[in-house]
Amino acid sequence: MSGPYQSFIRNLEQRDELTSQERALIESLPANMRSFERGEELVVENSRPNHSCLLLSGFAGREIILRDGKRQIAAVNIPGDFVDLHAMLLKVMDHTVVALTPCRAAFVPHEDLRRVVAESLHLGRLLWLMTVIDAAIHRAWIASIGRRHAGARVGHLVCELFLRLQAVGLSEPNRLDFPVTQSELADMLGLSVVHVNRSLRELREKNLLVWRGNKIEIPDFAALSGACGFEPTYLNLHKEPR
Amino acid sequence: MSGPYQSFIRNLEQRDELTSQERALIESLPANMRSFERGEELVVENSRPNHSCLLLSGFAGREIILRDGKRQIAAVNIPGDFVDLHAMLLKVMDHTVVALTPCRAAFVPHEDLRRVVAESLHLGRLLWLMTVIDAAIHRAWIASIGRRHAGARVGHLVCELFLRLQAVGLSEPNRLDFPVTQSELADMLGLSVVHVNRSLRELREKNLLVWRGNKIEIPDFAALSGACGFEPTYLNLHKEPR
DNA sequence: CGTCAGATTGATATTCATCAAGATCGGTGG
């Protein structure tokens, strides 16, 4: 009842019904467990993985390093996310996945994932779905980084994480755990550390969110999402036949 | 020999071998043709399409409109791209697809696409692959918008489009056709029109690229891609078994 | 010839980055 696939199954079940056979098929997947310290790389750019990595605990980020050394984090992964399911098809990693906090992860051989896709059309579509939700999140980030001012960028990210964590049962009512540094936050949002710091202060002064240490408090989610124009459609957090 | 699926097949064949049966299976797909004027919407936000739209000619953009009216174009589609293959799984469109130029497009029923996936594991993976390449492009845009200065953003986009157009046979040696307005370009790059204009002038003065009317000249691709840190890995323009 | 969308340019304002200096805080060794 508490195998490595619980949060992943929960993630899928936010989007569609699973039969017990389907759950069993997922649970039959072999999983090679590993742990990572903060800053370690789960998957390395330009490598050719033959496993995909399912995050079980902790936070990971997909980081892109530009030639001049600047870093952009293109996505944040939370427990229940495959961080590199796309590598099964892309073959070569176009970015690195780094542990933003201590992490546990399950590495699943691509050949076994392919077997699942071959045996169940429906699970195949659901795996596809998860990569396509990743892309929808990417688009939301493009809009945020391209067109929102700093404060709204921070707020939008927090709203997104709050709902995603809620979906896998990892949020408290008005609070979430997100133990990352302001400098990492800056690299997610395309901002400088200093500016992130000032944006956090503004949000705190407006009582929209209070970021203290590892915890974020959201006194009024509706107020925050309203203030930063957050629309949850893109997260696809509704069940329907896919 | 010149059905609607030629450029799509060519797009796939940049990434993997197709058997003649696979080509035939694709060509057996029904295609409902439509034409669009510049500015018309091919697919509308919040709709629930039961077709996916394959672009045959012209350029389209996936646009996200924020509440305050600001627009971000999250992706550019060229002939041979499915603009909303993901809608088959996401069900509800999280953005609008708009014609950046006059376009022709083929609408393919989802049920037929599902039939293809059911009949050919390999084609199923290749359709999946195309959505996953979309996501890789999104990540490159996130890095560009988040961490590159204006001139490099323009240059990076041009490099990307040049290679993508080349892949479907739509580029001349040192030139490409990209008939979009500077204001649309601004919405792709997260910049203002004025700043785009000035960045184009800089690039012209450095002789890195000359954008005149609808045509872009690239005197020296290596120089341009060097100057803006362009790395083509993410486009997956190499054939291998997937 | 007039019109209109788009391109270009200048002037100015705003946002954000950079640099530099404390302040805070959790750990760690003496």
Next chain:
DNA sequence: CCACCGATCTTGATGAATATCAATCTGACG
């Protein structure tokens, strides 16, 4: 227990990148 250390956070001062506003210019086209 305390002094110190490194990492992170915070704040101020300044500068660079980019946005905004307002003209003018250009070129296509009826």
